Amino acid sequence: MSKPNAVIGQSGGPTSVINQSLVGVVQAVQQSSHIGKLLGARHGVRGIVNGDFIELNGASQDLLERVAQTPAAALGSTRDKPDAAYCEKIFESFKKNDVRFFFYIGGNDSADTARIVQELAAANKYDLQVFHIPKTIDNDLRVHDHTPGFGSAAKFVASAIMGDDYDNKSLPGIKIDVIMGRHAGFLTAASVLGRKYENDGPHLVYVPEAPVTEEKFLADVDAVYKRLGRCLVAVSEGLSVPEKDKKGHWVTWAEKLAANIERDSHGNLNLAGTGLGDHLANLITTKLTPAGGKKLRVRSDTFGYLQRSFPGLAVSSVDAAEGRMVGKTAVEYSKDEAKREGSIAMQRAQGKYEITTIFTSIKNVARETKDLAPEYISKDGNDITKAFVDYAMPIVGSLPVVGSLSELKK
Amino acid sequence: MSKPNAVIGQSGGPTSVINQSLVGVVQAVQQSSHIGKLLGARHGVRGIVNGDFIELNGASQDLLERVAQTPAAALGSTRDKPDAAYCEKIFESFKKNDVRFFFYIGGNDSADTARIVQELAAANKYDLQVFHIPKTIDNDLRVHDHTPGFGSAAKFVASAIMGDDYDNKSLPGIKIDVIMGRHAGFLTAASVLGRKYENDGPHLVYVPEAPVTEEKFLADVDAVYKRLGRCLVAVSEGLSVPEKDKKGHWVTWAEKLAANIERDSHGNLNLAGTGLGDHLANLITTKLTPAGGKKLRVRSDTFGYLQRSFPGLAVSSVDAAEGRMVGKTAVEYSKDEAKREGSIAMQRAQGKYEITTIFTSIKNVARETKDLAPEYISKDGNDITKAFVDYAMPIVGSLPVVGSLSELKK
Known part of the structure; x- marks a missing residue:
């Protein structure tokens, strides 16, 4: 039996390091053995629905490192906010392509889309794990100490x-x-x-x-x-x-x-x-x-x-590294079948700048935002x-x- | 007899490397023996007229290197366009402070001010050498292949x-x-x-x-x-x-x-x-x-x-180095008493990027500008x-x- 596939998409306003997270996922998948094809959805959920995918498994390290340094969404982004019917279409596309892992890089609205699709899958007894990878220059996601971008x-x-x-x-x-x-x-x-x-x-x-x-x-x-x-x-x-x-x-x-x-x-x-x-x-x-x-x-x-x-050297190297890290971590988490849906949230140690991640339900992150x-x-x-x-x-x-x-x- | 003094000023719209030229002048004066005090005029010609100077000879290399990397005019700039009476006041200030060298970093209008002051000095048989050090992001100075900034x-x-x-x-x-x-x-x-x-x-x-x-x-x-x-x-x-x-x-x-x-x-x-x-x-x-x-x-x-x-690493390192170089070159030129007034203009070699400078009369640079x-x-x-x-x-x-x-x- 061939290994199940994964979809990765990018959503919402671009950031300077959203491609770091994309590359983190691609590199981690390249080094792992539980995922078959890694399908990049062009322009987020729109690409999923239209079957507009680009296979990322074979990307060279040279290309990936250059893409990681490039601002904005390399896969293309979208402002679409899927309703129930749209989510249904996403789910249909996943079934058709034997997609069992969904990595979605975005803000709080994107996270909620991912969560709804996972609920649909669960209701249909379809095995799907959903991972929200944070990005927003606004830094307004709840639970997250801060967000890449x-x-x-x-x-x-x-x-x-x-x-x-x-x-x-x-x-x-x-x-x-x-x-x-x-x-x-x-x-x-x-x-x-x-x-x-x-x-x-x-x-x-x-x-x-x-x-x-x-x-x-x-x-x-x-x-x-x-x-x-x-x-x-x-x-x-x-x-x-x-x-x-x-x-x-x-x-x-x-x-x-x-x-x-x-x-x-x-x-x-x-x-x-x-x-x-x-x-x-x-x-x-x-x-x-x-x-x-x-x-x-x-x-x-x-x-x-x-x-x-x-672009270029004006980017924060801390931010770039963390963007990469949350992408890789999402793939790590996906090896654990018990992890059905969640957001990869950075947490800060007391007293010094040391970052760890937790896996928190998307419900804790989606919709409502955080103020200063x-x-x-x-x-x-x-x-x-x-x-x-x-x-x-x-x-x-x-x-x-x-x-x-x-x-x-x- | 004490050595004659020099004034340096900055004028017009700031650039990212206008302080490179300032630091080039300061460092060259620190290493030379023909100039006494190097007086930095605060806010260009306005500082000269008001006697608002800051003595630069003793600046440390650490400070100078940090100032060089700092955008905008460290001495302060001005939009004043001196008329004849204003130029007369500049000349009076030079006489009072035994200033025999005037280094002015600016665009084409600033260059013309410097030239007029030099003419006044010549008419009064006062020994004054005037050096226009180019800067403008507009890159529109005649004769110059291009300008720092x-x-x-x-x-x-x-x-x-x-x-x-x-x-x-x-x-x-x-x-x-x-x-x-x-x-x-x-x-x-x-x-x-x-x-x-x-x-x-x-x-x-x-x-x-x-x-x-x-x-x-x-x-x-x-x-x-x-x-x-x-x-x-x-x-x-x-x-x-x-x-x-x-x-x-x-x-x-x-x-x-x-x-x-x-x-x-x-x-x-x-x-x-x-x-x-x-x-x-x-x-x-x-x-x-x-x-x-x-x-x-x-x-x-x-x-x-x-x-x-x-600021920062988004600055062109070529531009930064050239900004420093034209400042140093102005001080080199000032050792030659025959050089009464002129602009330090970069020229490019045929076929490869190799920059030399020429000393051209300010008349060739001032007032009229260059188009694309x-x-x-x-x-x-x-x-x-x-x-x-x-x-x-x-x-x-x-x-x-x-x-x-x-x-x-x-």
């Missing part, structure tokens, strides 16, 4: 802010940098990791978990600018106001703006993206008057997709604490080496 | 586009990336340097030197999208229309948009920046209808300041030629290693 995105953000802060020291003004993360502020919080000298930026940090009014925002910027003659602001695209929607979530500035702009019948702004930065810059220009009536120099940048896909813990946000709501730096820095690994001539004055 | 910005752009292209392969759609360069298209042209596989992006490249109409732009995007099901567009912030202004320059899309928007009494868009990307994305969404009536997925990113200030040569732009005006790749790749040095599973099909 976050470390590299955080390193990109911290590095970008460092560079931009030196730029701002060089030509002083007010600068707004808009960072990814609609609901969770982990990535925006990473903006503080590169601070080294007194008065280094970012001087103000706003995460979705700490809502801020227009008045408070302007007063904060004004105070920093009066003190330093410049101000670097890191703001999450999910910047929120102290007002809750029907679901109990903070309403975002982007949502408020969208409502206003719809009333103005002017709909060509991408408000969650560049529009927010432009809006904040405009707000400062029109509402703040500096001492002496000098015109304020205000600029904004929205870091955009580069945060999740910038309150102890990571300063009391004023406009800065990030040392506790967060201690949490995040080992995941980022290292940051660019810099120096300032201010050291000469010492 | 360009290689690193080009590497950032090429890397960012590589990552974004894999992102776009992963989740197909139409993506617009707006790249710095209001007049010269060198940096936007660098977007093609990372292409490796068939159908790799960017699929369309628009530089200021090759104007394009709205109709042509839309037709180009439509054709690529119909062929590949996705389209990555690299566009210069100085994107132009085939229409000339009074000075004979191409009118930019941003200028046209600004005029329209002013009429709409809606002025809160940064049109040269994020506004252009949003506008192009909106144009595609509203004017292109894909086959089957499926909604187009269109996004835009504006790379912004990161292009000139992203016509042979670097494809006949259709929407792509970049191999001749440009051959020109730029040695300056960029290396790009991230990548791999695609498409190799498995071979």
